[in-house]
Amino acid sequence: MQYIRKIKWLILIIAAGFYACDDNNFCLSNQHAIQATFYSLSSGSENDTTLTGIYIWGANREDSLIYDSLNISQLFLPTNLNTDSTIFIIKQSVLVNNQVRSDSDFVQFNYSRHLNHVSSECGMTFNLVLDTIIYTNNIIDSVSIGYANINYGEDAENVKIYIEY
């Protein structure tokens, strides 16, 4: 009986801990945004750069700006989960010789959507795989896909946007 008394308290603590163990998951939001960075090749090598006076909105969503007159180098562009492509308009307005000079481009991201069950607490989301990018060349020189996967919980640069100057 001495033997049993010795293990009694140890068992009590371990087993009660098991039974009372609780899940404390937390869920992330906006995990289907494309992460992009502006780059310049003006110095002959690739350097990330900051653009001034940038406005960005989704196609047909002029009323809802994602970026509103900001100086930015990194972009988070929310994809439309109801379609396999999303178009954004990138506009730059800068003051040159007391005159506002504006240029804009559209960028269309084509992707495939893969339904992802995150967890019992967080429910579903989509993981995306970038396929192609179509764009105009006013501010933008070129666009390349660095990491095609847009996955829940991952923090990675998906796209490089090279600018004209």
Add this chain to the structure above:
Amino acid sequence: MPKMLKYILSISLLVTSINSFSQEKTEEEKKKIPFEPGIAVGLNVGTFITPFFEPERIGMEATGRIKFNRKWFAVGELGYENVSFNKESYNYDSNGSFLRLGIDYNIFKVEETGNNDNIILGFRYGFGVADYKSDRFTVTDGYWGDYLGSIGSGTSTAHWGEFVFGLRSEIFKNFYMGWSARFRLLALTNNTQQLEPYAIPGYGKNDNRTNVGFTYNLEYYLPLKKKK
């Protein structure tokens, strides 16, 4: 508050079982009783307690145990579990059943013949199957608008192994009470739908490849040989 209740309940269950387990035997009870092979059948009453803490899960589990000798038991556990809930992000319904088969080894050194208490180490192979569906799910998107969808009925199967540690005590003649803690390792799952099951019957929540479980059994022992 539910967590506190969980602690209180688990501790009280444990104390009850350990107290019964560690009761001193009287001299009369220490009379030699020969080993009797037999079969025990019982219920995991823990499954009736689970809905108080997780109202979405309702189930039942029966257990059967064959005693080969003082050390070794063959064990089978059979049950079902239904899960149903309606969250903001999705709703879910499933009906499933499970079977666990394995062995228990009694490490308790019996100091007096006739003491049928056990300290158990064991292993189980578990198999669970569930039909499940989600009639509504939402992926939130604050800019373009939420994605609304549904996932039709699918079937999930799962295989896992579990290590068992437990105590088992004869509280009345041939009537046993015992608890066990289980450490589960999920080996294989197969889902016919993109949606993974919320919970695997007999395994527990499906968020991790490992899980812990707890059983609290009441068993009746049927000796296979009559005493001489």
